[in-house]
Amino acid sequence: MRIFRTPEERFASLPGSPHYRDWEGLRLAHLDVGDGPAVVMLHGQPTWSFMFRKAMVPLVDAGYRCVVPDLPGFGRSDKPLDEDWYSYDRHTAALADLLEQLDLREITLVAHDWGGPLGFRLAAETDRVARIAAMDTLPLTGEQTMGEEWEWFRDLVESRDYVPAGRLVRMGCKQRPSKEVAAAYDAPFPDSASQAGVRAFPKIVPVAPDEPGAAAGRAAADAVRDLPALLMWASDDAIFPYDKVGHQLRALFPEVELELIEPCGHFAPEDQGERIGAAVAAWLATQSRIAEPIQSPRSS
Numbered sequence: 001m002r003i004f005r006t007p008e009e010r011f012a013s014l015p016g017s018p019h020y021r022d023w024e025g026l027r028l029a030h031l032d033v034g035d036g037p038a039v040v041m042l043h044g045q046p047t048w049s050f051m052f053r054k055a056m057v058p059l060v061d062a063g064y065r066c067v068v069p070d071l072p073g074f075g076r077s078d079k080p081l082d083e084d085w086y087s088y089d090r091h092t093a094a095l096a097d098l099l100e101q102l103d104l105r106e107i108t109l110v111a112h113d114w115g116g117p118l119g120f121r122l123a124a125e126t127d128r129v130a131r132i133a134a135m136d137t138l139p140l141t142g143e144q145t146m147g148e149e150w151e152w153f154r155d156l157v158e159s160r161d162y163v164p165a166g167r168l169v170r171m172g173c174k175q176r177p178s179k180e181v182a183a184a185y186d187a188p189f190p191d192s193a194s195q196a197g198v199r200a201f202p203k204i205v206p207v208a209p210d211e212p213g214a215a216a217g218r219a220a221a222d223a224v225r226d227l228p229a230l231l232m233w234a235s236d237d238a239i240f241p242y243d244k245v246g247h248q249l250r251a252l253f254p255e256v257e258l259e260l261i262e263p264c265g266h267f268a269p270e271d272q273g274e275r276i277g278a279a280v281a282a283w284l285a286t287q288s289r290i291a292e293p294i295q296s297p298r299s300s
Contacts, residue, residue, distance in 0.1 A: 001025060004079040004194045010187045011076060015053055018076050023097045029076035030069040030098060034060035038104045039280070041068045042095070044113020044137070045201045046157075046165040047267065048075030050184050054273025055110070055280070062281040064108075069098050071114075073197020075188050086200035088140070088213035092121045099128045106130045110280055112269055113137055114201060116249070117217060124223035131287065133230040133280045135261075135268050136240050138248040139221040142206040142214025147244040154202035162192045163199070172266040174236045181270070221252055229253045230283045232276065234264035 003026065018029040031049050039059055041052045049068040056066040070077040072094050073086060080086070095118060099107065109132045111119035116137025123129035138144055157163055166182030189195045206214035231253060233246045240246065242260070250258050259279065264271045 001085065002081045004081055006076065006079070006188050006190065006194065010190065014050060014184050014187065016049065018070075021098070021101055023094055026072055026078040026080070026094075028070065028072060028078065028094060028098070030067060031056075032065070032067050032102075034063075034065045036063040036065050037106060037108070037284075039064045039066050039108045039110060039284075040099070040104065041066060041110040042112065042115025042119050043068075043071065043074070044115050046074070046163055046168060046195075046198045047113070047185060047270075048188055050075065051112075051267065051269045052110075052273065055269045055277035058274060058277035058281050062285075064281070064284070067098070067102065067104065069095065070188075071095075071197070073200070079188075079194050079197055081193055081196050083196045083200040083203070086197055086204060088117070088121075088204050088206075088216065091118055092125065095122055096126055099126060104128055108133065108280070108284060111135070111137055113266075117220070120220040120224050121216060123227060124220040129227070131228040131230075132224065133232070133283065134249060135232040135276070136234050136237055136266055138240070138245060139252055140206055140213060140217040141221055142209040142211055142217065144248055145245065146205065146207070147241065149239050149241060149244070153239055157199055157202050163189075163195055165189060165198070169267050169270060172239060173271040174234075174263040174265040175271055177270060225252060228287060229256045230280060231256050231258040232261055232268065232279065233258055234266055234268045234271065235260050235262040236264060237266040237268075239266040
């Protein structure tokens, strides 16, 4: 398998001290900050763990341990160069391995964008997830409605030799990040070849009930309905407008109120990270049972 490993110097000025683990011939990265009950934060497309840097602060201050992986093909993780390597199953398996290697239990998942369907499958396929905080995401069942805005994004990714990740994040935020922040989203991807994972993501969304991943997505949706959940949505999400897409997350947890984050664009943890982290910490303080995860040596 041919892989690309982003040179470390491209991250030299960025925050975060990564830990690494080996999985199926890849070196995969994650952040591991703080002590206490585990909060695992899952990014989507075309972002990486950098997006949660602001949301982590209130959680660590409140006594939680934040574990934030870079998916294969993103961030500091190795990037298989074959687009066909990437699948819903492989991304889920890579995340399940992280939970097992760190032996994390009673986890709170914080999931954004693709982190949602991946997190739902983790919750369904392992016994390690206790609750979910989900935002601007939806279950991928093959029956979901993605919306014309997402179709525009899919077509953009397909048509570009190089996807301007930083520019997309800037455009997708209500409060425009600086050019330096935009450059941080570009840092993992020095060229087109390194973006195989970015190009692959839209292609692995099941858009019909018989497509790969759809059955697993339906099983995951059924399995997580009874989990405690915190639901949030960006008021100005131009990729997943709430009135067209958000009701599908709301329907998954019909007894849970959904908080609209204002003002905020699709990349909510970048746009309103401190507020999101504080909201998750406040919600966790209301949960009656948050167990201390079994501690194990951290990867380095």
